[in-house]
Amino acid sequence: xxxxxxxxxxxxxxxxxxxxxxxxxxxxxxxxxxxxxxxxxxxxxxxxxxxxxxxxxxxxxxxxxxxxxxxxxxxxxxxxxxxxxxxxxxxxxxxxxxxxxxxxxxxxxxxxxxxxxxxxxxxxxxxxxxxxxxxxxxxxxxxxxxxx
Amino acid sequence: xxxxxxxxxxxxxxxxxxxxxxxxxxxxxxxxxxxxxxxxxxxxxxxxxxxxxxxxxxxxxxxxxxxxxxxxxxxxxxxxxxxxxxxxxxxxxxxxxxxxxxxxxxxxxxxxxxxxxxxxxxx
Ligand code: HEM
Numbered sequence: 001x002x003x004x005x006x007x008x009x010x011x012x013x014x015x016x017x018x019x020x021x022x023x024x025x026x027x028x029x030x031x032x033x034x035x036x037x038x039x040x041x042x043x044x045x046x047x048x049x050x051x052x053x054x055x056x057x058x059x060x061x062x063x064x065x066x067x068x069x070x071x072x073x074x075x076x077x078x079x080x081x082x083x084x085x086x087x088x089x090x091x092x093x094x095x096x097x098x099x100x101x102x103x104x105x106x107x108x109x110x111x112x113x114x115x116x117x118x119x120x121x122x123x124x125x126x127x128x129x130x131x132x133x134x135x136x137x138x139x140x141x142x143x144x145x146x147x148x
Numbered sequence: 149x150x151x152x153x154x155x156x157x158x159x160x161x162x163x164x165x166x167x168x169x170x171x172x173x174x175x176x177x178x179x180x181x182x183x184x185x186x187x188x189x190x191x192x193x194x195x196x197x198x199x200x201x202x203x204x205x206x207x208x209x210x211x212x213x214x215x216x217x218x219x220x221x222x223x224x225x226x227x228x229x230x231x232x233x234x235x236x237x238x239x240x241x242x243x244x245x246x247x248x249x250x251x252x253x254x255x256x257x258x259x260x261x262x263x264x265x266x267x268x269x270x271x
Contacts, residue, residue: 017164017245018228036232039225047222050215054263065199066192086182093175100168129182136188 019099031095038092045085074138083133090129094122163245167224170217177214208267212260219259220252 022028057064072078097118105111150157187198201207227244231237237244 017160017167017241018232021232036229039222039229043222043226046218050218054211054215055259058262058265064202066188066195069188069195089174089178093171093178096171097175100172125179125182128186132182132186132189140191 031099035092035095038088041084041088042092045081046089049082049085069136070138073133073136079133083130086129086133087126090122090126094118159242159245163224163248167221167228170221173217174214174221205264205267205269208264212256212263215259215263216252216256219255220248223248223251 019032021032053064056062057068062068073082098115101111101114101118105114150159150162184198184201188195202211224245227248231241231244
């Protein structure tokens with residue numbers, strides 16, 4: 001995690017209204033490129049996901065339920081699609097949150113602490129998310145879960 | 149320049165703030181979405197019950213808001229990316245920013261109508 005202090009972009013580059021490309025090569029510049037390349041992929045992945053789930057499903061009179069997930073994740077294509085969407089959106093979003101925290105929290109110790117908590121929670125969440133997509137078994141008929 | 153509660157804001161500042169707010173909002177939903185989707189591992193009864201949380205008007209309006217946030221973030225993100233890789237486009241930042249805001253509003257009209265279909269009081 002970075003300890004670099006960054007100027008608030010809005011004052012240094014009012015016409016682009018975004019973070020300027022870091023001058024030095026290294027981690028910060030990697031993430032700068034990562035935000036842009038993952039952003040391009042997410043235009044297809046994230047908007048496509050919303051379009052399928054909230055527009056096509058409505059227009060075709062379908063409904064999102066267990067059977068829907070069964071047939072969708074029965075196909076490797078959609079499983080890989082959703083996996084790529086999960087990982088890219090998560091890394092993109094969490095790195096974005098990291099930049100935002102770096103902008104507002106000036107106290108060194110507080111910043112390290114908050115970034116540490118963000119990193120740990122995000123790690124657990126991302127692994128859990130990947131596990132759901134990997135371990136879901138579309139052939140299960142009606143397994144009674146612990147809550148049912 | 150826009151005058152908001154006595155603060156003088158430029159469109160660039162507003163576009164930047166909107167990008168930040170929408171990005172954080174979508175990220176928050178992504179965290180919740182992972183929790184809610186995890187119930188698919190508990191079988192059809194639990195998962196289908198979880199999905200009923202989305203089947204009411206307030207939830208549908210929330211989904212429309214999520215869609216608007218993502219559409220704005222995506223379009224504004226494309227504008228930022230384009231200007232980063234072709235700096236000469238910076239000259240057109242103002243019309244491009246207006247275009248992003250206009251395109252978000254215009255595309256949300258049909259999307260909002262479709263996404264709330266069957267849940268609005270008048271049908
Ligand atoms: C749909 C396609 C998307 C595009 C084109 C896109 C583009 C971008 C770009 C270019 C940035 C960097 C801005 C800068 O460096 O100043 C950014 C920041 C960010 N994005 Fe995205 N993004 C997309 C989707 C998402 C999604 C799905 C999420 C949430 C999970 C998200 C959350 C964020 C956050 C939190 C930031 C940091 C905002 C800031 O620093 O002010 N984005 N996005």
